[in-house]
Amino acid sequence: MGPIGVFDSGVGGITVLKALKASLPDENFLYLGDTARLPYGTKSPKTILRYLLQNIEFLMAHKVKAIVVACNSASSVLSEAPDFGIPVYGVINPGARCAYEHSKTRRIGILGTRTTVNSHVYVNALKALNEHVFTIQRACPLLVPLVEEGWEHKDVTRTIIESYVSDLHSDKIDTLILGCTHYPVLKPMFQAVLGSEVGLIDSADAIASELLKDMESGFVSSRPEKGGRVDVLATDDGVFFHGIASKLMSPFKIDSWAIADLRGPVSPNEN
Amino acid sequence: MGPIGVFDSGVGGITVLKALKASLPDENFLYLGDTARLPYGTKSPKTILRYLLQNIEFLMAHKVKAIVVACNSASSVLSEAPDFGIPVYGVINPGARCAYEHSKTRRIGILGTRTTVNSHVYVNALKALNEHVFTIQRACPLLVPLVEEGWEHKDVTRTIIESYVSDLHSDKIDTLILGCTHYPVLKPMFQAVLGSEVGLIDSADAIASELLKDMESGFVSSRPEKGGRVDVLATDDGVFFHGIASKLMSPFKIDSWAIADLRGPVSPNEN
Numbered sequence: 457m458g459p460i461g462v463f464d465s466g467v468g469g470i471t472v473l474k475a476l477k478a479s480l481p482d483e484n485f486l487y488l489g490d491t492a493r494l495p496y497g498t499k500s501p502k503t504i505l506r507y508l509l510q511n512i513e514f515l516m517a518h519k520v521k522a523i524v525v526a527c528n529s530a531s532s533v534l535s536e537a538p539d540f541g542i543p544v545y546g547v548i549n550p551g552a553r554c555a556y557e558h559s560k561t562r563r564i565g566i567l568g569t570r571t572t573v574n575s576h577v578y579v580n581a582l583k584a585l586n587e588h589v590f591t592i593q594r595a596c597p598l599l600v601p602l603v604e605e606g607w608e609h610k611d612v613t614r615t616i617i618e619s620y621v622s623d624l625h626s627d628k629i630d631t632l633i634l635g636c637t638h639y640p641v642l643k644p645m646f647q648a649v650l651g652s653e654v655g656l657i658d659s660a661d662a663i664a665s666e667l668l669k670d671m672e673s674g675f676v677s678s679r680p681e682k683g684g685r686v687d688v689l690a691t692d693d694g695v696f697f698h699g700i701a702s703k704l705m706s707p708f709k710i711d712s713w714a715i716a717d718l719r720g721p722v723s724p725n726e727n
Numbered sequence: 728m729g730p731i732g733v734f735d736s737g738v739g740g741i742t743v744l745k746a747l748k749a750s751l752p753d754e755n756f757l758y759l760g761d762t763a764r765l766p767y768g769t770k771s772p773k774t775i776l777r778y779l780l781q782n783i784e785f786l787m788a789h790k791v792k793a794i795v796v797a798c799n800s801a802s803s804v805l806s807e808a809p810d811f812g813i814p815v816y817g818v819i820n821p822g823a824r825c826a827y828e829h830s831k832t833r834r835i836g837i838l839g840t841r842t843t844v845n846s847h848v849y850v851n852a853l854k855a856l857n858e859h860v861f862t863i864q865r866a867c868p869l870l871v872p873l874v875e876e877g878w879e880h881k882d883v884t885r886t887i888i889e890s891y892v893s894d895l896h897s898d899k900i901d902t903l904i905l906g907c908t909h910y911p912v913l914k915p916m917f918q919a920v921l922g923s924e925v926g927l928i929d930s931a932d933a934i935a936s937e938l939l940k941d942m943e944s945g946f947v948s949s950r951p952e953k954g955g956r957v958d959v960l961a962t963d964d965g966v967f968f969h970g971i972a973s974k975l976m977s978p979f980k981i982d983s984w985a986i987a988d989l990r991g992p993v994s995p996n997e998n
Binding site for chain 1: 762763765766769841845868869872873875876882883886887890963967
């Protein structure tokens with residue numbers, strides 16, 4: 457059986473890839489970062505759906521047995537996509553379900569990029585599980601650049617996180633969704649700021665445990681021919697991408713890098 | 728005579744609009760924020776050139792008498808554009824010239840977004856003036872979100888700026904180009920950190936003084952029929968844009984807001 461495909465608009469989805477690799481060390485993974493067309497968040501749903509379909513077709517041409525959409529914007533239009541004949545996992549529902557199962561008080565906070573927060577995708581997913589759930593959201597535009605700078609242990613990051621969570625803290629949430637693929641890197645700092653009484657849910661772990669369950673049940677085959685490879689493709693060349701991706705993936709290694717040519721009707725450079 | 732057109736991919740160019748308004752209070756201004764297609768920085772030069780031409784055509788259809796391209800990425804492809812029959816000002820050359828004229832030691836620092844720094848546009852513009860100029864660059868990805876959060880007076884911003892300029896400081900620069908349209912908001916904090924011996928050059932002031940000179944010489948007409956209006960258009964609706972734009976423009980007021988339909992061959996939502 458082929459590899460597990462993972463894609464994101466950029467580098468953030470590598471945290472999901474890392475969580476998958478940690479849970480499923482013998483599987484082969486093929487990661488696609490659509491860096492030529494990032495960010496997806498500012499595009500219309502129609503355009504994001506077109507990109508989603510192109511990326512899924514590209515990964516299926518590489519014989520993947522399942523696909524993880526490690527991108528909030530692309531996950532939010534997944535329900536509009538046709539059936540592909542292989543399992544395709546979005547990042548939002550596993551995160552929302554995991555948070556709902558964890559929360560005792562049904563008071564759940566959500567942090568994300570400005571686009572994710574404005575789209576209300578996590579709020580809607582939680583309300584679909586139980587309309588009486590209390591939710592509070594906060595956009596955290598500084599956290600992605602802080603992670604990309606590699607400043608996750610700096611005092612300044614702690615100060616910024618304290619500022620971002622102060623409202624949520626006074627609203628007495630017991631569970632916090634880290635609703636952006638970059639945020640798992642900041643988990644230790646979040647836990648230090650919030651204390652152990654607030655449970656942190658990151659989509660990377662949530663999606664990994666969902667895929668693991670589906671493999672145990674046989675829904676997804678768990679028999680790689682020769683396993684353990686991590687191959688990474690990007691639609692645009694960028695030294696910066698390599699550096700951050702390697703760092704986010706650590707201690708696991710990336711076995712190969714290449715530029716992907718989606719060969720779709722729209723060239724990635726013509727977006 | 729018509730208004731002066733100003734455009735940027737987003738909200739940052741409002742700092743340029745503010746500097747122009749301060750220098751030329753009786754002129755009419757028409758600002759276009761191409762928010763549906765931002766950011767330009769990650770697009771190919773060919774695509775950015777296409778957007779530049781569309782935006783210029785759009786502003787010319789609104790009878791502008793001159794255009795200020797308040798966007799680093801779009802300014803960097805301006806030399807490839809045809810002659811439009813009206814003056815079109817980019818943001819890079821005025822900034823570089825102003826820095827070169829200010830510097831006594833010929834040791835000039837440049838701060839910008841990762842895209843601007845990687846493109847070397849300011850370094851190339853300075854080297855074209857004098858190949859012996861010493862330059863040092865630093866990408867500052869946290870500064871745009873800090874400005875957009877409205878945190879320009881917070882201690883955390885000072886800490887981050889100190890971290891960004893520490894290398895430049897030890898390289899004994901006497902002039903620093905704030906090479907991003909968001910940065911003028913942080914000028915007081917930069918001056919406090921760097922001290923008065925380092926001159927701060929922002930493109931907003933540089934471009935305003937260039938336009939003022941061209942008006943005094945008669946190259947651009949300075950006779951508005953009924954002056955002082957500031958009209959703002961954006962290609963995508965966004966409450967966030969209004970809030971930040973009003974704040975960046977303060978104490979000057981924006982007289983009207985509207986959504987622009989570029990009606991070009993490519994819809995902004997189809998990028």
